[in-house]
Amino acid sequence: MTLSFFQKIIRPIFGEFTPEELKKFLRMGAVFAFIIGSYWTLRPLKKALFCTLVGAADTPWAKTGSLLLIVPIIMLYTKLLDIYGREKTFYIISGLYGCLAVIFTGLIAFTPTPENVCALGSNIWGTYGGVIIGYAFYFFVESYGSMIPALFWAIATDTTKPESAKKGFSFVVALGQLGGIVGPYAIAGLPHRLGLATSALSLFICALTIGLSMFFLRRFFTKTPSEYLSSFHGNNEVKEESKHEAGFFEGLRLLLKHKYLLAIFAIIAFPEIITTIIDLHFDTLASQQYSGTALAHYLGLYGSSVNIVALLFLLCGVGNINRIFGVGVSLFLMPVIYGLAVLGFISLDSLNFLFMLMVSSKAINYALNGPAIKQLYIPTTPDVRLKSQAWIESFGSRGSKQAGSIFNLGLKPLQKQLGAVAGRARHALYSSYLSFTLILAWFFIALYLGRKHKKAITENKVVC
Numbered sequence: 001m002t003l004s005f006f007q008k009i010i011r012p013i014f015g016e017f018t019p020e021e022l023k024k025f026l027r028m029g030a031v032f033a034f035i036i037g038s039y040w041t042l043r044p045l046k047k048a049l050f051c052t053l054v055g056a057a058d059t060p061w062a063k064t065g066s067l068l069l070i071v072p073i074i075m076l077y078t079k080l081l082d083i084y085g086r087e088k089t090f091y092i093i094s095g096l097y098g099c100l101a102v103i104f105t106g107l108i109a110f111t112p113t114p115e116n117v118c119a120l121g122s123n124i125w126g127t128y129g130g131v132i133i134g135y136a137f138y139f140f141v142e143s144y145g146s147m148i149p150a151l152f153w154a155i156a157t158d159t160t161k162p163e164s165a166k167k168g169f170s171f172v173v174a175l176g177q178l179g180g181i182v183g184p185y186a187i188a189g190l191p192h193r194l195g196l197a198t199s200a201l202s203l204f205i206c207a208l209t210i211g212l213s214m215f216f217l218r219r220f221f222t223k224t225p226s227e228y229l230s231s232f233h234g235n236n237e238v239k240e241e242s243k244h245e246a247g248f249f250e251g252l253r254l255l256l257k258h259k260y261l262l263a264i265f266a267i268i269a270f271p272e273i274i275t276t277i278i279d280l281h282f283d284t285l286a287s288q289q290y291s292g293t294a295l296a297h298y299l300g301l302y303g304s305s306v307n308i309v310a311l312l313f314l315l316c317g318v319g320n321i322n323r324i325f326g327v328g329v330s331l332f333l334m335p336v337i338y339g340l341a342v343l344g345f346i347s348l349d350s351l352n353f354l355f356m357l358m359v360s361s362k363a364i365n366y367a368l369n370g371p372a373i374k375q376l377y378i379p380t381t382p383d384v385r386l387k388s389q390a391w392i393e394s395f396g397s398r399g400s401k402q403a404g405s406i407f408n409l410g411l412k413p414l415q416k417q418l419g420a421v422a423g424r425a426r427h428a429l430y431s432s433y434l435s436f437t438l439i440l441a442w443f444f445i446a447l448y449l450g451r452k453h454k455k456a457i458t459e460n461k462v463v464c
Contacts, residue, residue, distance in 0.1 A: 013315060014174075015167035015323050024228045025168040027220040028156060029175025034213035035152055037179030038206050039145050040307060041187045042101075044299030045199050046141035049108070051287040051295060053134035059280060060405030062135060066142035067402040070394055073143055077151070078251060078387055086155050086386055087221055093151065094214050097144050101207035104137055109200035142398065148213075150393035155217075157377040158385045159229045162457050165378055169371040170319030177314070177366070180307030183209070188300030199296050231385070232378045235460055251387030252395075258464035260452055261384065263445050264376050265392045267331065269400035270438040271338055271365055275358075276404025277431045278345050282358055285351040302355060309363035318367045322375075328450020330372035335442040337364055342435045376449060379456035379463050407434060 003019055010017070017025070050062060080089040160168060187202050194201075221229070255261045290298045322330045341361045344353070377385050456463045 010171065013317055014171045014319055017167065017171075020225055020228055021164060021168070024220075024224045025171050026175070027216065027224060028168075029172045030216040031213050031220060032149075032152060032172050032176035033179030034209050034216060035148055035179070036176040036307070037183035037187075038209045038213065039141075039149065039183075040180040040303040041183035041202060041206050041209070041300070042141045042144065044184055044188045044296050044303050045202060046138055047283060047299050048199070048296035050134045050138050051283065052291060053130040055287075057284070059283065060402075062138045063142075063276075063398070063401050063405040065135065066139050066146075067395075067398040069139050069143060070146055070398045073147060074251070074390055074394055075249070077147060077390055078249075081386055086151075086158065087217070090148075090151055090155065090217055091214050093147060094210055097140075097148065098207050098210040098214075100140055101203055101210060104140065105200050105204040105207065107133055108137075108198050108203060146394035146397055147390070150390050152217075153374050153377075153393070154386045154389045157374055157389070158231050158382060160378070161230065161232055162375065162378050165371075165375050166323045167319070169374050170314060170322060170367075173366060173371050174311055174314040174319075177307040177311035179209075181304050181311065184300040184303030184307075188303065189297040192294060192297035202296075231382070232462075250383060251389075251391040254384055254388040254464065255391050258384075260449070260463045261380075261388055261392060263449050263452075264373065265396045266445050267334075267369075267442055267449065268373065268392060268396045269403070270442045271334070271369070272397055272400035273404040273407075273438060274338060274342065274435045275361065276401045277407060277435070278341075278354065278358065278361075280405075281345075282351070282354040285354065289351060302359065305355075305359045306362045306366070309359055310366040313363055313367035318364075319371065321368065322372050326450065327372045327375050327453050328447070330368050331446035331450050332443070334365070334369045335439045335446060337361070338442075339436065339439045342432055342439070346429060346432045376453055379453060379461070381462055381464070384464055407431070 003022065007017060007019075007022060050059065054062070077089065077093065080092055084092065156169070156172065157165070183206075187205050188199070190205075191197075191199050191201050255265065286298060287295060321333070338361065341357055344357050377389050380388075452463060
């Protein structure tokens, strides 16, 4: 297939690309595909391992630990950016996660029984060994999912101009979904299909895909012409940048200083809180029906389904909403969609329905909301794009999940008082009160961000 023929195919879906522009986003999409493929393979392994060794009910405690851990990781990330810059920082952090994946591969491989994903606890390290591995692996996957995609998008927004991002970012997300489809189903479910007792093989393949993301990022920088690696510069940018000071908490300082960044933080946090509440119900029901590698296989199928549906949304032209009507309309639609999802959540309680609800809500979030949010960072200074974005995306995501987990923990006694079924029904009812309150606030914040972004691009000014 020639490049010009490929351009004709994708033009109605994503818009018109110049040949070099298309090559740029193909390279960027290859990096994102391996990142998403790795993460969505690790995600079901994380859940399966934790549910097997620790238990789904203790997930809120694991989310608390991952939130505390993300602060020193972001501090290290900020320091690396100051010393090495964006590209080398990506190689350093990704290389570290690749090495950790190899280490966990060795740990999980020593499984004496086929009933457990990993039974090191009771056979080698004592009673609590399995619990330690469960928590450690959970922290590993959560931090990878927070840092690496955020760093990738920081690089993407720092090398792309607004008009190009309108069409290019949706295209990059679509390519990323290919990795998200292949990874969780083909790799996470591979041990179960082969009859293996552990998921060590899947984890080793993940280490290789992390390495491939580094390889393709290198090709992105070496093969893309310099004029296609330039970013947005407002006519007031020099004045703003002169106020910035380097430091561990520079990104956090900028976040707390500007209401535009706090608003971005909010529209990332609100859907995460709502999803975390629903996700606990889904994980609990799934772990009651499946265990071990079978649970990893089922959750891998869930991960692939999310990315398949997200890709279908994009291929059906969802990205055109952003390209034609603007960022504001895309942001505005999301609280409406999540409101409908919450109505479905409180109406039905079954694993199959929650599977479809989680798949559809996450898919539309990736296909429509994700590319729109990334464009909000473009009319900002490099410090905001590279440093504040990490705090917003990483700490914001983990913090919002923690907020949802605290809410779940607060309602956990209902399970004991009312029983499993009645407790879940009451939990869903109380969850709807919180969810609809967040959705209402989300609606007005989305309107503010859409208008602010449009004004900044029109006047050629950075917001902050």
